[in-house]
Amino acid sequence: MKKQAEQSARQWFIKTFVVAVGTSLLLSACGGGGKSGSADSSAPTKIQMQTLNYATEFIDNTNPIWKEFEKRTNTQLDITWLSPTTSEEKINVMLASGDLPEVTFVESLLNPQLQKMIGQGVFWDLTPFIKDYPNLSQPALAEMWTDSKVDGKNYSIPRYYPSYGGGAFPILRKDWMDKLGLQTPTTMDQFFDVLKAFKEKDPNGNGQADEIPYAANSDTMGFVYGVFNGVQGAWKLKDDKLVPTITEDASRDALLWIKKAYDAGLFPKDFAILKYSQTVDLIRGGKSGGTSQSMNHAWVTGSKIREVVPTADYMPITYLQNAEGEKYTPSGSPYYGVYLIPKKVPEAKVKKILEFFDYAYDKEGNELATYGIEGVDYTVENGRKIPTPQAAKDQVGDGNMNNLIHLISDDMSIGAVGMPDDVYNRNVEIVNERKQIKTPNPGNELYSEAYNKYYPEISKKVSDMRTKVIIGKDTIENYDRLIEQLRSDPTLKQVADEMTEAYHKKMERK
Amino acid sequence: MSETSMGGQSEQRSAPGKSAPLREITLKKRRLWPDLRRDKYLYLLAMPGLLFFIIFKYIPITNLVIGFQDYSPYLGIMGSKWVGFEHFVRFFSNPDFWMLLRNTLGISLMNLVFFFPAPIILALMMNEVRNQIMKRSVQSLIYIPHFLSWVLIYGLTYLMFSQSEGLINKLLEASGKSTVDILSNPHYFWGMLTVQSIWKEVGWGTIIFLAAIAGVDPQQYEAAVMDGAGRFRRMWHITLPAMRNVIMILFILRLGTIMDTGFEQVYLMMNAAVTEVAEVFDTYVYRVGIRQGEFSYSTAIGLFKSVVGVVLVVLANKAAKRLGQDSLY
Amino acid sequence: MELSLTWKDRLFSLSNGGLLILFSLAMVFPIYYTIVLSFTDPTEYYTRDLILWPHHWSLDAYRYLLGNGLFVNSVLISLFLATVGTLLSLLVTGGLAYAISVRRLRFRKTMMVMILITFLFTPGLVPLYMVVRNLGLIDSVWSLILPSLTSGWYVLLMKGFFDSIPDSLEEAARIDGCTEISVFWRIIIPLSLPAVVAFGLFFAVGYWNTYFNAIMFINEQNKWPLQVLLQNMLVDPTTMGGGENANISVTMNRQMPTETLKMAAVVIATVPIMLVYPFLQKHFAKGAMVGSVKE
Structure with a gap:
């Protein structure tokens, strides 16, 4: 008996071992391909870079568009794509380990670790070089360069993203509004009434009050605080000083508005626990009258509802205004994410890298990244680019090369693949109207050490309290007590003082 | 323990000489080499494992010194400024410290009281099943949840318990009762975590206990039956003692991880309404350390956690020894 | 043990069995639900409230996934990890555990202490990342195996099993002139087969579910194990991200896969590792027999 068991065990081991080794050989065969390269001066420059990629499938150096980029810029690209699900952790770990690629992507200049490193001189100051590159210094990008300055210097190549059209702001079911004879809301009261009508007047016409007027969760209602305060971001200018909006009375009014809407059943009951994708699921299923998204979702999500x-x-919707008549629409600096070059890269190569980006911001390079190769991936008809079947094979479109460098156009935030003309033209109209609205954003791109250290904790406390008040797990009195306490909080005061100081410095430079 | 008796034997065997101090040293040396040579294959077997511990545990552990520094990746460990216990002071003086400690210990204790014994009880129950087909199918079914990832379990929990989509609330609504919020209620949070853990791991946890039970000599049961022992007495006097060793070791190890709470699980289940009872050391370290990039600060917190773990294990092991139970080392 | 059953015994068996069956059903329901959803037509999923049995069956989700090169590739990677990784883990863990279970071994206590210390101090993510990078393992599948070969936990538990094997057997083998390696291979391993199988399964599941190390150490998408791909499908970036960039992330044209597709991916990710179990269950039983025959 024992022997038998022993034998079968051995057989089992042998079997497993053979399978294991076999598989390992198979896999290592495809995993090989070491990196070799020569240091010839006329040979293509090798550039190592890393960036976010929203595509579901990442391309590699066998992709025609990638190759085309290499050919046209005489480079050999070594791109590491980061998946957006995990990019934040990964970038932070890379920063902390000092393991930086030659072109390092960071989502936000406000990243505290990054700011420390900029202060320590880890990255090249690119200010003196930029003017030598015609496309990088083109007027369309001027604001991008100014806004991304740190202490008056450009340490990074920003990745363009239009100021308007992005950001979480209401998109509503116009067919529902039409059916109930409702106008597009422009004030918070009208907005409330529209949602209330969605709830009570059966816009989907199935005879049941099963509509969820607005697929909101605690993250996507931030715009309400913006509307009530009349500012973008977390800071307000008062008597030439920056004050945090979280302690303002207007924020209390905003909170009460959201609470009123929640109590009236205009939001999902699971407001506090829904994740963004779950709110989108509600919209997609046709059960809901709207949610907060960027304008391109008019089609990205809209097509799914259809x-x-x-x-x-x-x-x-175009904008919402508060009781003082101040209009609010989401807008931001004209970039999203920045590329930095560590000092370990020699100056000659820095110039090569800038050359690459100069090409990428050129009309030709820009279109190559977004639409692919003319005649192969798209054809031009009446001035419009029509994608060919090859475009899908080359994975042109959302993600990949077009995530490395963005198209210098509003289409980045308002267009989408396959968007019909009527939806697109309406979006153009809306975004042009939005551009007339200048909501102040005094805290934009200001850096403070105290802010990095203390503000995230404070703001989290407040936002947790807000959510609890909204769903009735805590009282407005306790909220008031917390705010009262924060108004006299020394750390918050320190943060505000440093922010004010940074603000004045920035103003002086301008 | 038996270790010393072994040592004694070898001393007798290989120490024929007189006990002059100088000679003893050379003798010890001489004794060492033959021993090493005799056991060379054993060392060979141990080698890969030891290398693993040195490379992937000890070398990274030395980096824990950044907990006493203002670490900057640019300056490296050698160049970064030493700040002593500054990060620890900041952590302990943070009013949130007590909240974190309470939540961590609360969740761990819930696990220890309800989750830890669950697989033991289940294993005992399964051991009493005589019908082999039923035993096997039950076994196969209860193992399944172990293979699911936490993200999926979060999704399933939502499908079951959420207020608008949840099956339970839909049933409540259908029977004319009002719905309950389970997921955003601080009172239910710890319980929810415990239920999830039990659901996911209880079946899987029985493996180790069933393996221990399998080692019991069937003759023992037969003898007990002859003596007229009932089921519960057999369970109590034969089956349970057979598991004692494993239970004890697992218990001590679990004490050592009392400061750890399944990060992914808590992080996914957390929402603004329950932060007060949900924020634990692990989520705090993640948020402050990885997301806000305060590596020194979060390392200091990690160190604090480890020290508490070590102390607990040492104490538990001492207690186990004193009670005459099997101990860890 | 063919003995007459008392009514008490019967009642016990009945309620015990009943409880177990109820319990298993509760365990299984959510899984049933997942499987049903994976076969449901996406439109039906979004329009119907509660689906316990689909009106329209659909294989679209599976067809899509199995036709997707990336998905199939990640399954292969995970299979590699689960086989090679498990095997290496068993060898490394077993070797070390056996060595320290031999009482006469010198430095045994030192090794024990060394192991104990490591399992209590968790090195941070950043130091581990640096070690893996310095070994040149970034973007290599070995970065998913080597750093998680074993743990103090496993070594000590396995040592516990080896301790329960009577020394007399090993002694007899040694007297027969076996080297320690053949003692280990021919006596210890077969005798602790239930333990070996159980540990093998532990390791296999661990490797199959490898996730966190993979997102840190693997950049190239064609080396992603299954769980990373799955997580990428299941979790939206904004929930994990949030903060300053949340608003902008929402704006990116990222299409989340449909719910039914997610469920199908989950089923495919779960089934292979579940299938391992019945295969091993046989060995559990055999191992148990060996255990009962010994001495």
Whole structure:
């Protein structure tokens, strides 16, 4: 008996071992391909870079568009794509380990670790070089360069992203509004009434009050605080000083508005626990009258609703205004994410890298990244670019090369693959209207050490308290007590003082 | 323990000489080499494991010194400024410290009281099943949840318990009762975590106990039956003692990880309404350390956690020894 | 043990069995639900409230996934990890555990202490990253195996099993002139087969579920193990990200896969590792027999 068991065990081991080794050989065969290169001066420059990629499938150096970029810029690209799900952790760990690629992507200049490192001189100051590159210094990008300055210097190559059209702001079911004879809301009261009508007047016409007027969660209602305060971001200018909006009375009013809407059943009951993708699921299923998204979702999400409700029309609203008549629409600095070059890269190569980006910001390079190769991936008809079947094979479109460098156009935030003309033209109209609205953002791109250290904790406390008040797990009195306490909090005061100082410095430079 | 008796034997065997101090040293040396040579294959077997511990545990552990520094990746460990216990002071004086400690210990204790014994009880129950087909199918079914990742379990929890989509609330609504919020209620949070852990791991946890039970000599049961022992007495006097060794070791190890709470699980289940009872050391370290990039500060917190773990294990092991139970070392 | 059953015994068996069956059903329901959703037509999923049995069955989700090169590739990677990794883990863990279970071994206590210390101090993520990078393992599948070969936990538990094997057997083998390696291979391993199988399964599941190390150490998408791909499908970046960039992330044209597709991916990710179990269950039983025959 024992022997038998022993034998079968051995057989089992042998079997497993053979399978294991076999598989390992197979896999290592495809995993090989070491990196070799020569240091010839006329040979292509090797550039190591790393960036976010929203595509579901990442391309590699066998992709035609990638190759085309290498050919046209005489480079050999070594791009590491980061998946957005995990990029934040990964970038932070890379920063902390000092393991930086020649072109390092960071999502936000406000990243505290990054700011420390800039202060320690880890990265090249690119200010003196930029003017030598015609495309980088083109007027369309001027604001991008100014806004991304740190202490008056450009340490990074920003990745362009239009100021308007992005950000979480209401998109509503226009077909529902039309059916109930409602106007597009422009004030918070009207907005409330529209949602209330969605709830009570059965816009989907199935005879049941099963509509969820607005697929909100605690993250996507931030715009309400912006509307009530009349500012973008977390800071307000008062008597030439920056004050945090979290302690303002206007924020209390905003909170009460959200609470009123929640109590009236205009939001999902699971407001506090829903994740963003779950709110989008509600919208997609045709059950909900709207949610907060950027304008391109008029089609990205809108097309999904049409699969369920063919007549659905998903329309971004232009702005909302507060009681003082101040209009609010989301806007930001004209870039999203920055590229930095560590000092370990020699100056000659820095110039090569800038050359690469100069090409990428050129009209030709820009279009190559976004649309692919003319005649192969798209053809031009009446001035519009029509993608060919090859475009899908080359993975042109959302993600990949077009995540490395963005198209210098509003289409980045308002367009989407396959968007019909009527939706697109309406988006253009809306975004042009939005551009007339200048909501102040005094705290934009200001850096303070105290802010990095203390502010995230404070703001988290407040936002947790807000959520609890909204869903009735805590009282407004306790909220008031917390705010009262924060108003006299020495650390918050220190943060505000440093921010004010940074603000004045920035103003002087301008 | 038996170790010393072994040592004694070898001393007798290989120490024929008189006990002059100088000679003893050379003798010890001479004794060492033959021993090493005799056991060369054993060392060979141990080698990969030891190398693993040195490379992937000890070398990174030396980096824990950054907990006493203002670490900057640019300056490296050698160049970064030493700040002593500054990070520890900052952590202990943070009013949130007590909240974190309470939540961590609360969740761990819930696990220790309800989750730890669950697989033991289940294993005992399964051991009493005579029908082999049923035993096997039950076994196969209860193992399944172990293979699911936490993200998926979060999704399933939402499908079951959420207020608008949850099955339970839909049933409540259908029977004319009002719905309950389970997921955003601070009172239910710890319980929810415990239920999830039990659901996911209880079946899987029985493996180790069933393996221990399998080692019991069937003759023992037969003898007990002859003596007229009932089921519960057999369970108590034969099955349980057979598991004692494993239970004890697992218990001591679990004490050592009392400061750890499944990060992914808590992080996914956390929402603004329950932060007060949900924020634990692990989520705090993640948020402050990785997301806000305060590596020195979060390392200091990690160190604090480890020290508490070590102390607990040493104490538990002492207690186990004193009670005459099997101990860890 | 063919003995007459008392009514008490019967009642016990009945309620014990009943409880177990109820319990297993509760365990299984959510899984049933997942499987049903994976076969449901996406439109039906979004329009119907509660689906316990789909009106329209659909294989689209599976067809899509199995036709997706990246997905199939990640399954292969995970299979590699689960086989090679498990094997290496068993060898490394077993070797060390056996060595320290031999009482006469010199430095045994030192090794024990060394192991104990490591399992209590968790090195941070950043130091580990630096070690892996310095070994040149970034973007290599070995970075998913080597750093997680074993743990103090496993070594000590396995040592516990080896301790329960009577020394007399080993002594007899040694007297027969076996080297320690053949003692280990021919006596110890077969005798602790239930333990070896159980540990093998522990390791296999661990490797199959490798996730966190993979997101840190693997950049190239074609070396992603299954769980990373799965997580990428299941979790939206904004929930994990949040903060300053949340608003902008929302704006990116990222299409989340449909719910039914997610569920199908989960089923595919779960089934292979579950299938391992019945295969091993046989060995559990055999191992148990060996255990009962010994001495």
